[in-house]
Amino acid sequence: MSYEFLQQYWWFLVSLLGAILVFLLFVQGGNSLLFSVGQTDEERRLLVNSTGRKWEFTFTTLVTFGGAFFASFPLFYSTSFGGAYWLWMIILFSFVLQAVSYEFQNKLGNFLGTRTFQWFLVINGIVGPLLLGGAVATFFNGSNFIVEKNNLVTGPTPIISSWANASHGLDALLDPWNLVLAFAVFFLARVLGLLYFINNVNDEAIRSRSRRQLVTASAPFVLLFVAFLLRTLLKSGFAADPATGVISMEPMKYLNNLVTMWYVAAALVVGIVLVLVGIVRTIVSKTYIKGIWPTGIGVVITVCSLLLCAGWNDTAYYPSTADLQSSLTIANSCSSEFTLRTMAIVSIFIPFVLAYIFYAWHSIDKKKIDKKEIAQDEAY
Amino acid sequence: MTNILMNVDAAAIDWARAQFALTAIYHWLFVPLTLGLAVIMGIMETCYYRTRSAFWRDTARFWQRLFGVNFAMGVATGIILEFEFGTNWSNYSWFVGDIFGAPLAIEGIVAFFMESTFVAVMFFGWKKVSAGFHLAATWLTGIGATLSAWWILVANSWMQYPVGCTFNPDTMRNEMTSFVDVALSPMAVDKFCHTVTSAWIIGALFTVAVSCYYLMRRRHQAMAIESIKIGGIVGLVASLLAAFTGDGSAYSVAKTQPMKLAAMEALYDGGQSQSLTAIALINPFAQPDYAAGGEPPMRIGIPKMLSLLATRDADGFVPGVNDLLNGGYTLPNGETALSVDEKIRQGQAAILGLKEYRELKAKERADGLTTAEAQRRDELSKDLQANMRYFGYGYLKDKSEAVPFIPVCFYAFRIMVGLGMLFILFFAVVLFFAYRKDLARTRWIHLAGLALLPLGYIASESGWIVAEMGRQPWAIQDMMPTWVGVSDIGSANVMVTFFIFLALFTTLLAVEINILCKQIKKGPETSEG
Numbered sequence A: 001m002s003y004e005f006l007q008q009y010w011w012f013l014v015s016l017l018g019a020i021l022v023f024l025l026f027v028q029g030g031n032s033l034l035f036s037v038g039q040t041d042e043e044r045r046l047l048v049n050s051t052g053r054k055w056e057f058t059f060t061t062l063v064t065f066g067g068a069f070f071a072s073f074p075l076f077y078s079t080s081f082g083g084a085y086w087l088w089m090i091i092l093f094s095f096v097l098q099a100v101s102y103e104f105q106n107k108l109g110n111f112l113g114t115r116t117f118q119w120f121l122v123i124n125g126i127v128g129p130l131l132l133g134g135a136v137a138t139f140f141n142g143s144n145f146i147v148e149k150n151n152l153v154t155g156p157t158p159i160i161s162s163w164a165n166a167s168h169g170l171d172a173l174l175d176p177w178n179l180v181l182a183f184a185v186f187f188l189a190r191v192l193g194l195l196y197f198i199n200n201v202n203d204e205a206i207r208s209r210s211r212r213q214l215v216t217a218s219a220p221f222v223l224l225f226v227a228f229l230l231r232t233l234l235k236s237g238f239a240a241d242p243a244t245g246v247i248s249m250e251p252m253k254y255l256n257n258l259v260t261m262w263y264v265a266a267a268l269v270v271g272i273v274l275v276l277v278g279i280v281r282t283i284v285s286k287t288y289i290k291g292i293w294p295t296g297i298g299v300v301i302t303v304c305s306l307l308l309c310a311g312w313n314d315t316a317y318y319p320s321t322a323d324l325q326s327s328l329t330i331a332n333s334c335s336s337e338f339t340l341r342t343m344a345i346v347s348i349f350i351p352f353v354l355a356y357i358f359y360a361w362h363s364i365d366k367k368k369i370d371k372k373e374i375a376q377d378e379a380y
Numbered sequence B: 001m002t003n004i005l006m007n008v009d010a011a012a013i014d015w016a017r018a019q020f021a022l023t024a025i026y027h028w029l030f031v032p033l034t035l036g037l038a039v040i041m042g043i044m045e046t047c048y049y050r051t052r053s054a055f056w057r058d059t060a061r062f063w064q065r066l067f068g069v070n071f072a073m074g075v076a077t078g079i080i081l082e083f084e085f086g087t088n089w090s091n092y093s094w095f096v097g098d099i100f101g102a103p104l105a106i107e108g109i110v111a112f113f114m115e116s117t118f119v120a121v122m123f124f125g126w127k128k129v130s131a132g133f134h135l136a137a138t139w140l141t142g143i144g145a146t147l148s149a150w151w152i153l154v155a156n157s158w159m160q161y162p163v164g165c166t167f168n169p170d171t172m173r174n175e176m177t178s179f180v181d182v183a184l185s186p187m188a189v190d191k192f193c194h195t196v197t198s199a200w201i202i203g204a205l206f207t208v209a210v211s212c213y214y215l216m217r218r219r220h221q222a223m224a225i226e227s228i229k230i231g232g233i234v235g236l237v238a239s240l241l242a243a244f245t246g247d248g249s250a251y252s253v254a255k256t257q258p259m260k261l262a263a264m265e266a267l268y269d270g271g272q273s274q275s276l277t278a279i280a281l282i283n284p285f286a287q288p289d290y291a292a293g294g295e296p297p298m299r300i301g302i303p304k305m306l307s308l309l310a311t312r313d314a315d316g317f318v319p320g321v322n323d324l325l326n327g328g329y330t331l332p333n334g335e336t337a338l339s340v341d342e343k344i345r346q347g348q349a350a351i352l353g354l355k356e357y358r359e360l361k362a363k364e365r366a367d368g369l370t371t372a373e374a375q376r377r378d379e380l381s382k383d384l385q386a387n388m389r390y391f392g393y394g395y396l397k398d399k400s401e402a403v404p405f406i407p408v409c410f411y412a413f414r415i416m417v418g419l420g421m422l423f424i425l426f427f428a429v430v431l432f433f434a435y436r437k438d439l440a441r442t443r444w445i446h447l448a449g450l451a452l453l454p455l456g457y458i459a460s461e462s463g464w465i466v467a468e469m470g471r472q473p474w475a476i477q478d479m480m481p482t483w484v485g486v487s488d489i490g491s492a493n494v495m496v497t498f499f500i501f502l503a504l505f506t507t508l509l510a511v512e513i514n515i516l517c518k519q520i521k522k523g524p525e526t527s528e529g
Helices: A003-024 A026-032 A041-051 A056-073 A072-082 A083-106 A113-141 A172-176 A177-198 A204-234 A253-260 A262-284 A292-311 A337-346 A349-365 B010-051 B054-088 B092-123 B132-159 B180-185 B186-217 B222-254 B258-265 B305-311 B321-326 B340-366 B371-395 B408-434 B445-467 B489-522
Strands: A146-149 A161-162 A237-240 A247-252 A316-318 B165-168 B173-176 B276-279 B300-302 B474-476
Touching: A003 A026, A003 A056, A003 A113, A003 A177, A003 A292, A003 A337, A026 A041, A026 A056, A026 A113, A026 A177, A041 A083, A041 A113, A041 A177, A041 A204, A056 A083, A056 A349, A056 B054, A056 B092, A056 B445, A072 A083, A072 A146, A072 A161, A072 B054, A072 B092, A083 A113, A083 A172, A083 B054, A083 B489, A113 A172, A113 A177, A113 A292, A113 A316, A146 B010, A172 A177, A177 A204, A177 A262, A177 A292, A204 A253, A204 A262, A204 A316, A237 A253, A237 A316, A237 B173, A247 A253, A253 A262, A262 A292, A292 A316, A337 B092, A337 B173, A349 B092, B010 B054, B010 B132, B010 B186, B010 B222, B010 B340, B010 B445, B010 B489, B054 B092, B054 B186, B054 B489, B092 B132, B092 B165, B092 B173, B092 B180, B132 B180, B132 B371, B132 B474, B165 B371, B180 B258, B186 B222, B186 B408, B186 B445, B222 B258, B222 B305, B222 B408, B258 B321, B258 B408, B276 B305, B300 B305, B340 B371, B371 B408, B408 B445
Parallel strands: none
Antiparallel strands: A146 A161, A237 A247, B165 B173, B276 B300
C-alpha cells in the first residue's frame, strides 16, 4: 500500500462514514416532525420510542466521524473545528440536548416536563441536519480560513490555523448555496424520518400521516438537491496540482472529476435513482413500507460519491476563500504514512462492527413498534 | 524569538482550560458510575441467567434502569470532549494529531459502537432476545465502555508521557513511529488499571448507598442485602486494586513527570531517603515560596517512604522542585540533570533552528540551494533532532512557569489517597456485617454508606485534578505548553460557550439526580416471574 493509496483509502472511509451519518439523520428528520406526525401524547411517545431505538447509532457515527477525521486528516480537524467554532459548537449543543431527551422525558422526577425534552428533540432535529448540511456545502464552496504552519516558530502567535473573520463559522450560512444544501439535507432528513416511521411504526394513523408529509418533504428536497448538484457541477472548482500542491480555480472542476472518475459518476447516478425509487414507490403504493431501504442505501451511495468528488482527483476538499493556497487537500492535510497504515489495519474491524450492528438491529426490530409495546416499562 | 507567543490572548487560554476542565469534570461524574455499575449489574444478570429466579431478574433490571439514566448523561457530556480538542485546542490537534487522533478514532470504531449497539439490546431486548444473548449484551455494554476508557486513557497517558513519535520539520508536527509504544505505554497500562478500578469503587459505593437507603426505610431488604454483598465484594477488590495500581501510577509519575511528584508532595528540596508527607499546612490559595527551600510548616512525614515508593529503594534520591529547576543532580541513567534554564535554551535553539530550516526549505522549493545552504539545512535537521526533546521549554518565559500550582496537587492527592484508604476499610466492614452480622439493623453503616457516596466522587475527581493540574504547564509533557496548543478564538467566544456548558450540564445534572432519586424511591418493579 503506497502513501497515495492510503490517503485515497482514508478519504473513502471518511466519506463513507459521512454518508452513513447523513442516512442516520433519519432520527433527526423524524424528530423534527414529532408534533406534526404525532398528534396525541401517545402517538408522540410512539415516535420517540421508534427513533429512540436508533439514536445512539447516529450519535456514535457522528463521534466516530470526528475521531476518524482527526486520525486521518488532522489538519482538517484542527482547522475546521478550531476555526468554524460556532458552527460546530451549535451542532454539538443540539446533540447534547438530544442525548438526554429520550431517557429523561417520561421519567418520574423530570421537573422540566416531557414537552421540554420533546422540544429538545425537535431543536436537534432541525438544527443538526441544517448545520451539518451547511458544513458539508463548504467542501464545495469554501470557507474563510488561513493556514500558516510557520506561525509555530515565526508568527505573531504560534497558532497555525485561524479563521479570517470574527463569525467563526457562522459566515457559512451567509452563502446562499451553502443554505441550499443545508435545507436540502434538512428536507432529506425529514424524508428519511418519514420513510423510517412508515417502516418502523405499526400504526395506521401515523403511517398515513407520514405518507402525506412525505410528498411535502420530498418536493423541496429534490428541488434543492438538483439545484445544488447542477450548480456545483457547472461552477469552477478548487484544483490541486499534484506535483507542486498549488491550488487553482478550474472551470467545471467537479463535472470534470465525474467525467474522469466515471465509476463515481455511475455510483452517483445509481444512488440518486435508488433515493427516488424509495420515495416514489412509497408515495404511489399505499402498502409499500420498505422505502427506507432503497432511499437509505441510495443516500449512502449518493453522499459518498459527492464527497469522493470533493476530495479525489486532485481536488481541494476544504477550500479556503481567504487564501487559496491554504486550502486543504487529501495530500496536504493527511496523517503520516505510518499512522494511515496503522489505521488501515484497524479499519479491518469495520465489517465486524457493521455485522454485529446489523444483527443487534435485526434482533430488536423483528417486531414493529406499536402502542402495546410502549405501554411496557422498557419504553422511554 | 522573544515576542513569539506574547500575543496569544491570555484570557482565551484560561477560558479554554476552564472549559475543558468543566466538561471533563462533568463527564467524569457519569463515566465511573457507568463503568462500575456495568460490572455489578453484569454479575447480577449472570446470577439471573444461572438461577432463572425472578428475584435476580428484578434486581438486575432495577440497577440497569438506574444505569440507563446515568448513561445518557455520560453520552451527552462525552461528545463535547471528542470535539473539544479541535474546537479549543486546534494547534495541539495539528501538532500531535498524527499520534493523538488514532486512539480517538479506534475508540469510536471499536468501543463506542459496541457500547451503543448492545446497550440498546440491554434496555429493549428483555422480551425480544434470548436470555443468553441479553446477558452477553449486558456484559458487552460494559466491555465496550471499558474499551472506550482504555483508548481515551491511552490518549491521555500519551500527553503525560509522549512516546513512539518523532518530530518532522517538513510537516511541522510530531508523527507516530510505533503504535505499540503508544497503545501499550507503561503509563497507559498503569493509568487504565488505576482509573478503571477507581470507577468500580464508585459503582460499588453507589450500589451500597442505594441499598443502605432501602435498609434504613426497611424496604426491599432482600434485594438491598444481596446488592450490598455484590457491591461490597466489587468495592473491596476494586479499592485494593486501586491502591496497588495507584502505587504503580505514582512510580510511573516519579520516573516520567518528577515535577508533578514534587508538587504532589510539596517537596521543595529533594534528596536521598526522603520521607512521605502524611500532612502539612500549605496555603491552599497561593503558590508556596519553594525557592526558599525547607519544608512546609507542620509537616508530618513517614520516614524513607517517598524514596521507597518513588525509586523502589528506601535510600533512593527523589528530586524536589528546586532540584528539578536547577538541575545538577545525577539521574538514574548516570547523566547529570539539566536545569530548566538550560532546557529553555535548548528549546529556543530548536525553535530558531526550525525557523531557519523552514526558510531554507522554502528557498529550496523556490530557487534551489547552494552547496553551503544544503549543508546548513542538513546540519539544522540533525541539530533539531537533538534539541527537539526540550522543544516545549523554548516557549517558557521563565523557569518558574515549569512549576505546577503546588497546593492543588498537594491537597487533591491527599484527599484521593486518604479516601481510598477509607473505602478499603468501609467495604471490609460492610462485608463483615453483611456475612457475619445483621446488616439490616446496623444503622450507622447505613448512614456511612450514604455519606461515603459523595466522598467517592470527590476522591475520583481529585485523582484527575492531580493528574491534570500536576501536568501543568504542559499540554504535552515537555513538548507543548498549554498556551501554544490553543485555537485562535477570542476569549469572549469561549467564555460564552463555557457558561452555556455550565448552565446546560448543571440543569441536566439536577434533572438526572432528581430522576435517580425518584427511581430509587420507587424501587424495583416485580416482574411476572
